[in-house]
Amino acid sequence: MQNAYGILLGIIDFLSLRKAERQLAHLSTAKRIYLRTELQGAIALMQAADRMPRHAERTPLAIQALLRLTTAVYCSKRRDTEASVEMMETTAAIEFLLSLPQCRDHHEAIAQMRGMDLTRPCALVKYTQLQQLFGALERGFDTRTPRDFAVARWQRTSLLVLALMATVWSLTSPRNLARGKAIYASSIHHDTPADPFGQPKLGRVVDGLRTEKPFALATEMEEKPWVMVDLGRNYRISEVVICGRGGRDWAYNYSNDELPMTLSFSTDNKLFKVVAMRTLPIEWDFPWRVNFHGAAARYVRLSSYDTSAKRIVVNEFEIYGR
Numbered sequence: 001m002q003n004a005y006g007i008l009l010g011i012i013d014f015l016s017l018r019k020a021e022r023q024l025a026h027l028s029t030a031k032r033i034y035l036r037t038e039l040q041g042a043i044a045l046m047q048a049a050d051r052m053p054r055h056a057e058r059t060p061l062a063i064q065a066l067l068r069l070t071t072a073v074y075c076s077k078r079r080d081t082e083a084s085v086e087m088m089e090t091t092a093a094i095e096f097l098l099s100l101p102q103c104r105d106h107h108e109a110i111a112q113m114r115g116m117d118l119t120r121p122c123a124l125v126k127y128t129q130l131q132q133l134f135g136a137l138e139r140g141f142d143t144r145t146p147r148d149f150a151v152a153r154w155q156r157t158s159l160l161v162l163a164l165m166a167t168v169w170s171l172t173s174p175r176n177l178a179r180g181k182a183i184y185a186s187s188i189h190h191d192t193p194a195d196p197f198g199q200p201k202l203g204r205v206v207d208g209l210r211t212e213k214p215f216a217l218a219t220e221m222e223e224k225p226w227v228m229v230d231l232g233r234n235y236r237i238s239e240v241v242i243c244g245r246g247g248r249d250w251a252y253n254y255s256n257d258e259l260p261m262t263l264s265f266s267t268d269n270k271l272f273k274v275v276a277m278r279t280l281p282i283e284w285d286f287p288w289r290v291n292f293h294g295a296a297a298r299y300v301r302l303s304s305y306d307t308s309a310k311r312i313v314v315n316e317f318e319i320y321g322r
Helices: 004-021 029-051 055-078 089-098 103-113 127-139 145-172 250-253
Strands: 180-186 225-242 259-267 273-278 288-304 315-322
Touching: 004 145, 029 055, 055 089, 055 127, 103 250, 225 259, 225 273, 273 288, 288 315
Parallel strands: none
Antiparallel strands: 180 225, 225 288, 225 315, 259 273, 259 288
16 A cells, blocks of 8 residues: 555656656756856845854845845746846846745745845844745745656656566565454463553464564463464465474474374364374474465365374464456
8 A cells, every 4th residue: 555655656756756856947057057147145144144243144045045036936937048137126037926826825925025225124024024024935936857756756766666566566476365354273381471551362373474473373281282273265375384482491392292293274173184294393483384386275274183192383474366
């Protein structure tokens, strides 16, 4: 779902890039470079204003930066081939700013500039409002060259391809079918940890955590003990991973309790087919992995069929397939 959402955002971003490129199509590369220079100059003026200690010194510099940036924005919207225009008068700049959509929320700061004498202290103008107006104007000012757009297109295309590949992989790769499914056992040892809060009984066996202390489930010592996962419906199984007991004491002191073990599949919980057998203990840090080629099953059961009393201890069941 997240991958699909990312692809949608990428497509929207790609389309907005094409729209921005069309809006700047009338500007030559030389003019775009000139506009970028003007933008950098306006930013330098605003930074110089930030360094001024007094309000009366900051405000005139900020207004000069706004006028320079406004002139550049006005120049970018002209359809002629001139490389530059003269610095706009304050009155003309104010009227132009009022017509820009990105400045509609900054009319108070623009109005404060109307008819202002820059030779006098500008105590009535709030410097923070001028900063916000400058930021809004800068964010809407695009000076990218054709090369910039080509690089941006390549980057966005690469990201879209990667997102599409990730989506296809997530939709086609096997997933852990056992996560959160129903678990049944022939019996439950008294040392088995308590059920997770709000989770089904024995949910620790299929909670996605391979390490439990000391295990997720243990049966009593009995004849033919078993642990079974109900997947809810038939699936094509590609791999089963069984994680053994996690505690070292249990791993070494009771390492042969369940052996030999068999793994069985069933589609109806009546007829079980043995698909794998293990005669060696499952080490606490090396799970038992069994690969299949799309075997159909709904019920996956781990059993011990020795004639003597046995115990099965597991940490996690992972069943992959589609």
